[in-house]
Amino acid sequence: MIAHFLKNSFFRQIIFYGVLIIISTYNNLFSQSVNGFVRESSSGEPISYANVFLSNTVLGAATSRDGYFVLSDIPPGKYVINVTMIGYSIFKEDIEINDSTSIRLDIRLKEEVIEASEVVVTAERQKFERAIESSQISLDLREINSAPAFIEPDVFRTLQMLPGVQSSSDFSSALYVRGSTPDQNLIMLDGIAIYNPYHLGGIFSTFNTDAIKEADFHAGGFPARYGGRMGAILNIINREGNVNEIKGAANISLISSKILLEGPIPKYKGMKGSWMISGRRTYFDRIIKALKIPLSKNEDGSNNYFEFPYYFYDYQIKANLDINANHRLTYSRFYGDDVLYYDFDETDNYSDSNVNVNQDFQFGIDWPWGNKTNGLTWRWIISPELISKTFISNSYYRFNFNLGFDQKNTYTYSDSVIAVFQNIDYNVFDKINDNTIETEITWKADDRHEITGGFQFKDVSYDLGIGIGIETQDTVFNFSPLGLKNKTRETSLYAQDKISYSDKLKLQLGFRATDYNLHNKIYIDPRIGIKYHYNSDLALKLNWGIYHQFLTTANNQDENLRLVELWMGIPADKDASVSQHFISGIEYMSPKNIFYRLELYSKSFDNLLTVKQDNPNTIEEGSSDSTINEFWDTKGNSWGVEFLLKKSSGKLNGWLGYTYAEANYFNEPSGWHRPNFDRTHTINIVANYDLTSEIQTNFGLTMSSGNPYTKIMGRVYDWQQNLDSDTYWYPVDSYIIGEKNTERYDDYFRIDIGMTRKKGNLFGVNYDTYWQIMNVTRHLNILSYAYRTKIDPWTGNRTGVERRAIPMFPLIVTFGIKFDF
Amino acid sequence: MVFLLLMISCIGVNRQWEEVDSDYDHVLNVFGILNLDPGYSSFIGLYRTTNLNEVSQKFSRVDTLYYCDCESDGGKEDDNCWCEDENGYWVVDSIYEPAAIIKDASIHITDDLGQSFEFNFMENLTRIDSLNIDTTLNIDGYVIELDTTIFDTNNIRLNFYVDTTGYFKPEPGREYGLSITAPGYNSISGNLKTPLRTKINSVYQRGDLIDTVLVNEPFEISYDYQEIGRALVSGQVLLGDWWTDSTSSGWCGGEFDPFMVDLDDGDLYKQTIDPWICLEQSEQDKVKDYVLRLTSMDNNYYDYFVVGESGEYSNALLNYPTTKGRSVGLEGGFGLFGSIASDWKTVKIIRR
Incomplete structure (x- = not known):
């Protein structure tokens, strides 16, 4: 694959010029500078977006997500370095710069309540001033936890409250972003792609918020370092772990228990580090089992008890090892499973005149599905201005539905034993194995250029199939009505340059080139971002980019609820899906650090694949019963206007968002139509208010247009044939449907409220209690309609059709308790 | 406490069943078959689309079936009469017909020689030769009447337009037109072009x-090669009467999914049939009649029944299938105008 790249003249030129630039500026790599990390004093966690500057100069920088900063090209002299961050004490230290001196500072900030007015530069302002890309937002743990939640805090539920992000229903935490479906989103945990980041069919995300440090979300227009998806990017960054002492937290909610432990790695030969482990498990199945609710009685008088045959669990591990000041290894692991299980066993014995008969019958369902990821990152600070990150990871997702039916009859005669058995196994599975290696180099070439480049090699194997096995005492029969296996490789090179032409004008130019092994072509994705600071508080942004995607899901677009996603690589005979983003926006950061953003976006989609819902021509020679690998070519577009007002500090904080959105898809059988997740108007309000230092309240409101659905218009006879020995046809009474998704359910409306009481103490252990009430107004939000036919019982005559709404969440009250130790 | 909260949580909003109405511009719905099989009639069924809140059947009349004379039979009951406290009574049957049926249409079929044949409405046909509305399933010899609340076809009488003169005899490879007002x-x-009848020549096994x-x-x-055309291969084991034929009990074997063949593929004038495997053991040889059928069809019939409708809409909560309304071989309404020509070959099938 690399050879394929090298044969391409475009790539040869890129490599040539890249090497030339690095050689010509080699000396700059080691100029005088101040660099280092800014961390929390108590835990050692890196602090992002802290403001680092030298007094009485224009030299300053914001810390990266790793807490890293570098101030370059500092003239020799004496300075005072300042580090400020809201919520922390101000750090000041005298430094002296000589010729060719580089100073390394590892700075700890102490947590301290400081009013926002005292620290003019907040993290929000840092993001406002530094970020060029549009539509990006970062949520920290406080924001994730403070948004109204369903039973327990969930990062996806919080993201659904942002403008541009829609949900299909209350039962799904999947993210529909600006007309893109969830399979177009790249969801990462510490940089590792997660393919099905949900529990319980999408009601919960797989990410345990206790372990999360930050969620970095790009609704569109994302830079060249991200690729392989054309919708949105979500990178969940887990906490690194406490470097000072072992700490813990536990959380008990109505459905699950969670625990988190973190602590330092003992120092050894100058090496030091930290670790963090967290896990959770639902326990409803265990509670039901312990309650022993009788269901029926066995012949021997014993009871059969009610069982709840489902649970999910997950755990996350992260460990950091600082080998020395410039080298760090980070290991990250995630494991999460949903398990649905059921088994039934019945044995019967009886005797006839000359035979004893033993009948054994077993029926079982075993359905696990989930993710397993492992990642190792090596960060190397080559010089203060040049940092490389090499990343190797494996992400494995599988669902494996097994249904077994075993029957065995044993006939015992006086002189012989005969056993007759029949075992039937039915298996549906989808397995994805993603191995990725990636190297990224970030180089602050000078005060005008920050260049990021790298490559990514992604090897993904897909195995989607159905297996049926039948075994009897004299026959073994296995067949696979569906067996789709493909192995794809994406080899990508990318580069981007963040250029500061002036204090007012900044550019971000980038490209990403990907070779997809099933297609004999290289896909080029250019990305452009422009930012113009009208003044220190007001900025205009433009972003444009092309985004290719090399995988899709083969789920029915009209399914009422989605339990799992069926992933597959883009086939060799289909072009890669492609989307073009155009985003323009205006941002305003008020002097009181209230952030306002108005964005207009337009997206086009092409080469989307919509799985065919049925296969009417199964009697055609060569056609299969399954349509899971048969698609309608689909194209689409979306556009919208989004407004965000966000206040991140103070007693009252939160955000208000409004979205006007239109999405349109086109394929042959349905024509142009609105996808079923499309909501035209959406208003979201998330507010948190600190009543006292111990009591916090939160409030969430969502109002939106109803989702589209397809209306039934009338009835007609459709006909079926029977051409066996006889000939006859028979009518099938059918509903005539209207144009796809031209009707809408009633408007959606939901208010959630919650309260957290802090600083409780039980036997010396601190705890917080929290309450949540969802849908306090008990508003009927319609998921779908169920239909029935009115029938005259005497004549069998149909007299009409009735429907009843299937509601989303009713009023739900939940509570939980969280311990810190 | 937890259960109290869960109970509160389960307080749902009040949901009522509501009538679904529709305001639809109705169109005619045709089911017309020109049947070239010997002994089978061609027919045109004519219906219309109906509203959701419209009754599916309307009362047509009362048919008097017979008189139960309880006095002359000595007051004894039989299978048809219930004579308790009765001297005798007339048994009548209320006849309903589909609300969708259209009786007053003018239907003509013309051939490529310019001849026109008028088709007339025939009411209350329960069978046209071997064509009938079948609402039963035959499973291992058991005849099961389908639940009308599910399949809703029980009381539909066949009310078709047919040629009552006996002159209309469609021929293979000819063009026919249909007009309905x-x-x-x-x-x-x-319009359609009737298919050529294709003969099954021989049956082979193990060469x-x-x-x-x-x-x-x-x-x-093996079957005849044709220059154009497609045909459906199907088959059926004739089980006979389960009550009188013990070998019909628990029969399995010989069944296969019907499939299409291209008659113009000269290399495939032979077609292999892979029947479903029967795992059940048989204690004695069982032999049955086995009917193999090759049904040639015109393009319209092929499009309607084989290609089918790409119904890209599904909703598990709907209690009936859906359609956008198909129109194959027709203009101005829904339905099908198609034609078939079949050949049968009966052999034996044996289980041992």
């Missing part, structure tokens, strides 16, 4: 010409 609806026109098929083993049929 009905008061209050758009006119409908249609030998056979007259008896062994279950659980593939076998081949």
